[in-house]
Amino acid sequence: MSAKTKNKGTGLAFQRQYTRDGVSPFDMFEYDYRTSVIRNPNGEKVFEMTNVEVPKHWSQIATDILAQKYFRKAGVPQSDGTLGRETSIRQVAHRLAGCWKGWGEKYGYFASSQDAQVFYDELVYSILHQSCAPNSPQWFNTGLFSSYGIDGKAQGHYFVDPVTGNLERSQNAYERPQPHACFILSVEDDLVNEGGIMDLWVREARIFKYGSGVGTNFSSIRAEGEKLSGGGTSSGLMSFLKIGDRSAGAIKSGGTTRRAAKMVCLDLDHPEIINFIDWKVEEEKKVGALIAAGYASDYEGDAYRTVSGQNSNNSVRIPNEFFRRLANNDDWEMTARSDGKVMRKMPARQLWEKIAYAAWRCADPGTQYDSTINEWHTCPEGGKIRASNPCSEYMFLDNTACNLASLNLRRFFNEADNSFDVQGFEYMTRLWTVVLEISVLMAQFPSPEVAQLSYDYRTLGLGYANLGSMLMVSGIPYDSEEARAIAGSITAIMNGVAYKTSAEMAQALGAFPRFEDNREHMLRVMRNHRAAAYDAAEAYEGLEIKPVGINAKYCPDYLLKAATKAWDDAVQMGEQYGYRNAQATVIAPTGTIGLVMDCDTTGIEPDFALVKFKKLSGGGYFKIINQSIPAALKNLGYTEQEMDAIVNYAKGHGTFAGAPFINHESLSEKGFIAEELKKLDTAVASAFEIGFVFNAYNLGEECLQRLGFTPEQYFAPDFNLLEELGFTDEEIEAANDYACGTMTVEGAPFLKNEHLPVFDCANKCGKKGERFIHPHGHIRMMGATQPFISGAISKTINLPHEATVDEIKDCYYLSWQLGIKACALYRDGSKLSQPLSNKRDKKKKKTDGATAEESTSV
Numbered sequence: 001m002s003a004k005t006k007n008k009g010t011g012l013a014f015q016r017q018y019t020r021d022g023v024s025p026f027d028m029f030e031y032d033y034r035t036s037v038i039r040n041p042n043g044e045k046v047f048e049m050t051n052v053e054v055p056k057h058w059s060q061i062a063t064d065i066l067a068q069k070y071f072r073k074a075g076v077p078q079s080d081g082t083l084g085r086e087t088s089i090r091q092v093a094h095r096l097a098g099c100w101k102g103w104g105e106k107y108g109y110f111a112s113s114q115d116a117q118v119f120y121d122e123l124v125y126s127i128l129h130q131s132c133a134p135n136s137p138q139w140f141n142t143g144l145f146s147s148y149g150i151d152g153k154a155q156g157h158y159f160v161d162p163v164t165g166n167l168e169r170s171q172n173a174y175e176r177p178q179p180h181a182c183f184i185l186s187v188e189d190d191l192v193n194e195g196g197i198m199d200l201w202v203r204e205a206r207i208f209k210y211g212s213g214v215g216t217n218f219s220s221i222r223a224e225g226e227k228l229s230g231g232g233t234s235s236g237l238m239s240f241l242k243i244g245d246r247s248a249g250a251i252k253s254g255g256t257t258r259r260a261a262k263m264v265c266l267d268l269d270h271p272e273i274i275n276f277i278d279w280k281v282e283e284e285k286k287v288g289a290l291i292a293a294g295y296a297s298d299y300e301g302d303a304y305r306t307v308s309g310q311n312s313n314n315s316v317r318i319p320n321e322f323f324r325r326l327a328n329n330d331d332w333e334m335t336a337r338s339d340g341k342v343m344r345k346m347p348a349r350q351l352w353e354k355i356a357y358a359a360w361r362c363a364d365p366g367t368q369y370d371s372t373i374n375e376w377h378t379c380p381e382g383g384k385i386r387a388s389n390p391c392s393e394y395m396f397l398d399n400t401a402c403n404l405a406s407l408n409l410r411r412f413f414n415e416a417d418n419s420f421d422v423q424g425f426e427y428m429t430r431l432w433t434v435v436l437e438i439s440v441l442m443a444q445f446p447s448p449e450v451a452q453l454s455y456d457y458r459t460l461g462l463g464y465a466n467l468g469s470m471l472m473v474s475g476i477p478y479d480s481e482e483a484r485a486i487a488g489s490i491t492a493i494m495n496g497v498a499y500k501t502s503a504e505m506a507q508a509l510g511a512f513p514r515f516e517d518n519r520e521h522m523l524r525v526m527r528n529h530r531a532a533a534y535d536a537a538e539a540y541e542g543l544e545i546k547p548v549g550i551n552a553k554y555c556p557d558y559l560l561k562a563a564t565k566a567w568d569d570a571v572q573m574g575e576q577y578g579y580r581n582a583q584a585t586v587i588a589p590t591g592t593i594g595l596v597m598d599c600d601t602t603g604i605e606p607d608f609a610l611v612k613f614k615k616l617s618g619g620g621y622f623k624i625i626n627q628s629i630p631a632a633l634k635n636l637g638y639t640e641q642e643m644d645a646i647v648n649y650a651k652g653h654g655t656f657a658g659a660p661f662i663n664h665e666s667l668s669e670k671g672f673i674a675e676e677l678k679k680l681d682t683a684v685a686s687a688f689e690i691g692f693v694f695n696a697y698n699l700g701e702e703c704l705q706r707l708g709f710t711p712e713q714y715f716a717p718d719f720n721l722l723e724e725l726g727f728t729d730e731e732i733e734a735a736n737d738y739a740c741g742t743m744t745v746e747g748a749p750f751l752k753n754e755h756l757p758v759f760d761c762a763n764k765c766g767k768k769g770e771r772f773i774h775p776h777g778h779i780r781m782m783g784a785t786q787p788f789i790s791g792a793i794s795k796t797i798n799l800p801h802e803a804t805v806d807e808i809k810d811c812y813y814l815s816w817q818l819g820i821k822a823c824a825l826y827r828d829g830s831k832l833s834q835p836l837s838n839k840r841d842k843k844k845k846k847t848d849g850a851t852a853e854e855s856t857s858v
Contacts (some may be wrong), residue, residue, distance in 0.1 A: 014110070014119050029055040030058070031054065031056060034653045035049070036130060039697070044697050048390035062597070068486070070623040078238075084664050089255065091175060092139065095144065096127065096143050097124045097715065098143060099177070108508075110506075136592055136593065136838060141178055142177045143647070145172075155209070156170075176443060180454075181404050182404065184216070184400055185218050189337060201687065203447050213261030213262065214262055216398075218240075223272045224271075226337060238275050263314075265362045273316065273351075274351075291832055308674060311390070313364065317370045318816070321371075322373075356805045356812065368395075368822045369820065373546075378518060385397065388822065393791050397453060400459060403443070404462070405462055406462075406597075407429065407463070408464070408587075408598075410599070413474070418635065422562045433501040440581075459582050459790065460581050463588050463590070464604075467601065468606035469612065474630045475758055484780060488555070488563075489560055492563035495788045495790065496565075496566025498737050504592070507577040524541050526571050529787065535549030535551065586791035587793040607761045607819050609764075610745065620640075629647055629745070632647060650741050656681060656684065659738040661729060662736055663735070695719075696720040701714075744765035745759050746766060761773065778852045779797060787819070792821035796824050
């Protein structure tokens, strides 16, 4: 049967895995009504919502994320006939699953109505169980029309009618949602015409408005000094990048507090590559000066808002030829866009030094390895892959889009016997691959080109989260051969089953329209994926950099067998039926959706730190504690008493009862009453340090005035109530360790030294921690999983503050050697603001009256 053959009317069958006939999936869970309150560290309230309905097993953090970020805030019919906001996860799960089911039924995706109902039930279950979650734009947009009748004025979007194949303009804002998180747009070397520079900002705005991100390669834009057709010379690439940066900074993504996300890529041979590399370095110097002058240092503050370049991730595209010239100490040439003539040249090693220094200084640019990316390209007949989305996981043709979903690996891990539920994982992989394909069917897109090519190629982005947590719970260090083999096999299973499902959909619905043009290319890439599953180095085709296969010596046999079978099936079915989708998988960062799934770790990452402080865009903070520690300790054989002691050492007791120096008794002697002690205990359970709960926002002004302080005193920025009450720094620190924890397990009672690597994180943990995962441990994990990903891996390689420029170069070079497609680095403290912190921001007074940073925000 050819790939174009379509078995009309067959559709897909779905068996029940987690749900039961005749039982609503909503009734399989018990629910709580909760209050969601998000505060700044000083206790200031930035968000509050009451009566938020969630399953009882959801954490408060997951509840807060749902309420603040994902509930629709207007236009939802209420029981009294008015319009208001969503209040229950039941509403959200229904509008998502119901929308996917409705579009799938309309266009023949299911073998029967019963299969469609099973599809719906299992999806509802998976959302409520936190087994999988779609990317944020789905939460923002999907089902608003079908569930609530929300439409709105058309915003200039397009779609391809799946029946006629005709390109059409959307008639309203939400009947066809924008569910895609990742876009890659082209830009032509033209100022005002369609497809040109100014038109790009309009197309980007449509993407940002609905909660998505976009990347573009700007290498077609003439450099400063190149001649223009009408006479004169070009103002250059950098002048236009600054305009685009301002445009992105003005838009709140999804109409919420989510920041707009943007990637700027530039080929290494562009004449302005040096200015591009240095851009953020120079801007970060300005930020430092503004902060020193008293401006706020957070990303939403005036310091960062004043300078340019802060609304994009920047990456340089590096071909294999550059590394050959680097090895030979040859020059690298930069050529004009207009005529291809060499405009400047410099030693490759000097350029390499500049890239590494900039990344050391301000975390940009990242690197994208152009030759490797295109050697794994399934559809080169459509053109080269030139760019990525903002986080570098989606890499495909210009003017295409990808919608994402991530599986929560902890939901498939059995702590009782340290096994992975392969059958359940394969079931959810198939289920959500179909969700993503239906999302292509129902979507609208920000330009005619993106609508057409997304229809033609139908790229998907299934991935996972919580790998680091799963490894920790199983007692396996992240930086180990065992961890890499397990991660590689699980990734291979996911990708193989996703492509097998894509071939199954091709059998029923037809292959993607451009499959036949790219048949041999795509099947070659599929065979390379399979070769990596078998670790058959001699079987790779057309790859200059050989990937890292699954090491059978360290991989559990049942996982290895499942991985190789998945790829045997995927290749066999693809040869017979073709594939419905040109790409199937990516590893996304899963930041916010990871929190709503109660993941301790994001994407492929290890934990950032055992205890973290997350700043939310738009205001508010979360104290995030790794919940995997008790389960890991249990698997390692510790008693309940030993586990309690270790956990309390790390995360604190969450109360002042029994604390040294600052406790119920000593506070009562200072004048605190019982009601205020209760407030302090409630607040300290989620506080980063005890000083954050001793303020007017938490205790109330009446309390502070009764203690003898005036508003001028307690609202002063440097007011420290504990110090004013006479407690010493040593007493405050001891009480803090008791109530809020040391934020590390290093030095914990009972913990054996040989078990410390299990709890290693990306950074040193707390003020007392010294251990962290070596940067090569991050990179080798990426190398072990990259051969089983259609796109790429969004991941940050964390380095300590004292890392050198040479270490940056070493990391970038090793990434290229291991066949990784992209690499992003972050050296602790290289930027003056960061969404995650593992240390307290605290100004400590010295005896001479000066101030010094006691710890850094990272």
